[in-house]
Amino acid sequence: MGETNIEGLFAVFKSWFVQTVAAVGFLYVVLKVCRRVRQKSGRRPPGPPSLPLIGHLHHLVFGFSHTLAKIAEKYGAIICLDLGTVPVVLVSSQDMAREILKIQDHIFASRPKTLLGDLGKGLVFSPLNDHFRLVRKVCTTQLLSQQRIDSLKEMRRESLLKTMWIAFEEGHKIRCINLIDIMREMPMSITTRMVIRKGAGAHNQDCIKIMIEVTSSEVFFLEDFFPWLKLLDLSGHIKRLKMLGEKYSDIMESIIDNRLKEKTNSKSYNEEEFLDVLLTTSDFTRNQVKYLILDIILGGTNTNSDTTVWAITELLRHQSELDDVIGKERLVEEADLQQLEYPQAVVKETLRLHPTVVFGAHCPMEATKVAGYDIPANTRMIVDLYAISRDPKVWENCLEFDPSRFLNSPIDVKGQHYEVLPFSSGRRKCPGMNLGLLSVTYNLAQLVHACSITLPEGLTHLDVDVEEEFGLTLARWNPLNLLITRRPSDVYHKAGLNVIGQ
Numbered sequence: 001m002g003e004t005n006i007e008g009l010f011a012v013f014k015s016w017f018v019q020t021v022a023a024v025g026f027l028y029v030v031l032k033v034c035r036r037v038r039q040k041s042g043r044r045p046p047g048p049p050s051l052p053l054i055g056h057l058h059h060l061v062f063g064f065s066h067t068l069a070k071i072a073e074k075y076g077a078i079i080c081l082d083l084g085t086v087p088v089v090l091v092s093s094q095d096m097a098r099e100i101l102k103i104q105d106h107i108f109a110s111r112p113k114t115l116l117g118d119l120g121k122g123l124v125f126s127p128l129n130d131h132f133r134l135v136r137k138v139c140t141t142q143l144l145s146q147q148r149i150d151s152l153k154e155m156r157r158e159s160l161l162k163t164m165w166i167a168f169e170e171g172h173k174i175r176c177i178n179l180i181d182i183m184r185e186m187p188m189s190i191t192t193r194m195v196i197r198k199g200a201g202a203h204n205q206d207c208i209k210i211m212i213e214v215t216s217s218e219v220f221f222l223e224d225f226f227p228w229l230k231l232l233d234l235s236g237h238i239k240r241l242k243m244l245g246e247k248y249s250d251i252m253e254s255i256i257d258n259r260l261k262e263k264t265n266s267k268s269y270n271e272e273e274f275l276d277v278l279l280t281t282s283d284f285t286r287n288q289v290k291y292l293i294l295d296i297i298l299g300g301t302n303t304n305s306d307t308t309v310w311a312i313t314e315l316l317r318h319q320s321e322l323d324d325v326i327g328k329e330r331l332v333e334e335a336d337l338q339q340l341e342y343p344q345a346v347v348k349e350t351l352r353l354h355p356t357v358v359f360g361a362h363c364p365m366e367a368t369k370v371a372g373y374d375i376p377a378n379t380r381m382i383v384d385l386y387a388i389s390r391d392p393k394v395w396e397n398c399l400e401f402d403p404s405r406f407l408n409s410p411i412d413v414k415g416q417h418y419e420v421l422p423f424s425s426g427r428r429k430c431p432g433m434n435l436g437l438l439s440v441t442y443n444l445a446q447l448v449h450a451c452s453i454t455l456p457e458g459l460t461h462l463d464v465d466v467e468e469e470f471g472l473t474l475a476r477w478n479p480l481n482l483l484i485t486r487r488p489s490d491v492y493h494k495a496g497l498n499v500i501g502q
Ligand code: HEM
Pocket: 123, 124, 125, 126, 136, 191, 295, 296, 297, 299, 300, 301, 303, 304, 307, 355, 356, 357, 359, 360, 361, 385, 421, 422, 423, 424, 425, 427, 428, 429, 430, 431, 432, 433, 435, 436, 437, 440
């Protein structure tokens, strides 16, 4: 009886095994044929030899930006990699970036379809169409206009000082604090308040929780490279993203309903809120409003905090000169920043060496050519912003943190100089660039100037590492534990603030 069972099982296993091998073999042949046909249909950018089935996916397993740099060194500034069954063209020089983001921007400004993109029906993942144009216009003229940025100055100041106070409380007890933790919370709540409204209370908190879940989500899904895997959802990613989307959607429904009730009932209703602007723009559906808000909060959060943390990381590894520039008699205010060339140079150099958005993901609307190579419509194009700003052919001592490169230099990071593109360029350039630059420079100048920041006892600047973690943004891999205390100074009183540890 037992033997019969084992034989039965063995027979089942054998037939399953044979079927699987046959299916994999068949798939391999089909993919090879497809690839031949594709290659015959045009001149494809070069790339290293690929493996059966997975193509070049193995190159992305460990520290892939460095692997990509090595591939580009050998094959050139435009390469094609087969990630699973999906060909991806990667460009990594300033000339290629100019070609994609300026000369052919009208063709390349669309987005490829990805799993994460299914979450967003707002701006970030929108293809290049009339809806995209309208959303961009509303964002740049309403939400992220200079006037609105200025009007929220006090909120940014209040939030930063509150964050510093949390650090001072710990510092007063001689306890270190992980800078990443406190910096991440701040822009998340500022951007949420900026788009949804100060005082939406519990709903804001729920919204923030979802955002944290989304930002800590993976960005590389096997299903993006083997689209047929979507049918099976073996990893459970599709189900999880769907659930996250539904949770977020429910919270936003309540926020929008409350807002509309206020509109009919209350005198306190204020049309100035961004949510109101969107709700009164008849061209948007509720879903579009919800997902645009998601994009803005996601776009404005980790980019901001991670850049600030990288800047502090680099300053800890080098001598800070801020005191000489600002003086010690008062707190830094946003109005000072224009005159503070050194902090601005520190931020630019940080964005060059640690661009928090590593890749610009684009997609041509029609077939075209780049550097003589054929690029079929809908090809996934990646502009490697990280590699471009570390290009040794362009930047002397490219891996060295040296803010003086940007002192008295015409080179800026705002998308006009293709050798450093932390906000990208063209139609898909970051719409939050001005707010991002202002917030990071202000955070940095204030932290360095008003706080005494030291490493935990026993550590020196040589212990500060720059290990990176690639996720939605390029973050520090390790925590940055620091002892942050207030400076022995009366600047806090002068600024009208009560201070811990007096
Ligand atoms: C240091 C801060 C920031 C950096 C380094 C940064 C960088 C970038 C980059 C490189 C892109 C992609 C461009 C491309 O695909 O070619 C982008 C897109 C975007 N960013 Fe930012 N960003 C920052 C801050 C912000 C802020 C503060 C907001 C909003 C409050 C924001 C909202 C967005 C949005 C909505 C997009 C998508 C635009 C589109 O697809 O058309 N970002 N950002």
